[in-house]
Amino acid sequence: xxxxxxxxxxxKGSTWKIGNILxxxxxxxxxxxxxxxxxxxxxxxxxxxxxxxxxxxxxYWSEKAPFFEDMLAADLLIFTSPTYCxxxxxxMKAFLDLFFTNWMMHRPVKDMFSKRAVVISTxxxxxAGKTTKLIADNLMNWGIPEVTRYGIAVNxxxxxxxxxxxxxxxxxxxxxxAAKIQRKKQVHVGIKTKGLFLFYRGMQLADWGASxxxxxxxxxxxxxxxxRPWKKD
Ligand SMILES: Cc1cc2nc3c(=O)[nH]c(=O)nc-3n(C[C@H](O)[C@H](O)[C@H](O)COP(=O)(O)O)c2cc1C
Numbered sequence: 001x002x003x004x005x006x007x008x009x010x011x012k013g014s015t016w017k018i019g020n021i022l023x024x025x026x027x028x029x030x031x032x033x034x035x036x037x038x039x040x041x042x043x044x045x046x047x048x049x050x051x052x053x054x055x056x057x058x059x060y061w062s063e064k065a066p067f068f069e070d071m072l073a074a075d076l077l078i079f080t081s082p083t084y085c086x087x088x089x090x091x092m093k094a095f096l097d098l099f100f101t102n103w104m105m106h107r108p109v110k111d112m113f114s115k116r117a118v119v120i121s122t123x124x125x126x127x128a129g130k131t132t133k134l135i136a137d138n139l140m141n142w143g144i145p146e147v148t149r150y151g152i153a154v155n156x157x158x159x160x161x162x163x164x165x166x167x168x169x170x171x172x173x174x175x176x177x178a179a180k181i182q183r184k185k186q187v188h189v190g191i192k193t194k195g196l197f198l199f200y201r202g203m204q205l206a207d208w209g210a211s212x213x214x215x216x217x218x219x220x221x222x223x224x225x226x227x228r229p230w231k232k233d
Pocket of ligand 1: 012013014085122124157
C-alpha cells in the first residue's frame with residue numbers, strides 16, 4: 001500500500017504524531033511519502049485562474065507536481081492539521097486552494113475515485129471535528145469516495161503534554177481506523193460521489209463550467225458521453 005501523508009504544519013506535534021501512529025499501523029511493505037507545509041509548498045493561490053486552462057499552467061506547478069504525482073500513485077492519503085481558530089491551519093488551507101482545480105466541478109482526476117483518505121486534527125479543546133470536516137469536504141469534492149475523519153481534543157500544546165488516558169484512546173482509535181482500511185480491499189464509490197459527479201457533468205453539458213478548456217477536458221475523458229471516472233476503461 002502506498003501512503004502519502006500531507007501535514008499542514010512543519011512541526012511534529014500531536015497531530016503529526018497521530019498520523020505517524022496510523023501510518024505505522026498500516027505497515028507491511030507500504031511506501032510512505034511525507035510532506036510538510038509550508039516547508040514543501042510555500043505559496044498562496046494568486047487567483048490567476050491559469051489552472052483552469054491547464055493544471056500545469058499554475059505559476060507554482062513545478063513545486064506542486066511532486067504532490068500531484070505522489071497523490072496519484074498513492075492508495076491512501078493522510079492529511080493532518082492542527083486546529084487553529086476552529087479551522088485547518090493556514091498552510092493546509094493554502095494547499096487546498098492550490099489544488100482547487102481537482103474539484104469535480106473543474107478538472108476531476110480519474111485516479112482520485114479509487115482512493116481512500118484519512119483526515120486527522122487535534123485541538124486543545126474544541127474545533128477538531130470542524131477542521132476535519134472542512135478538509136474532508138474538499139477531498140469528497142475531489143472525488144475521493146472514502147474519507148475517514150478523526151478529530152480529537154488532546155488538552156495539550158504538544159504530544160508530551162497529552163494525558164496518558166488520551167494517548168490510550170488514540171491507540172485504540174487508530175487501531176480501529178487501521179483495521180477498517182486493511183479489511184476493505186475494494187474502494188466503494190457511493191451515491192454521494194456519483195451524484196456530485198453527475199451534477200457537475202450536467203453543468204458542463206449546459207456550458208456552465210469555468211472555461212472552454214475545462215469542457216474540452218471533460219470531453220477528452222469521455223465523461224460527457226458514457227465513460228465514468230469510477231469505471232474501468
Ligand atoms: C494559532 C493557534 C490557534 C489555535 N486554535 C485553537 C482552537 O480554535 N481550538 C482549540 O481547541 N485549540 C486551539 N489551538 C490549540 C491547538 O489546536 C492544539 O494545541 C493542538 O493539539 C496542537 O497540535 P500540534 O501539537 O500538532 O501542534 C490553537 C493553537 C494555535 C497555535
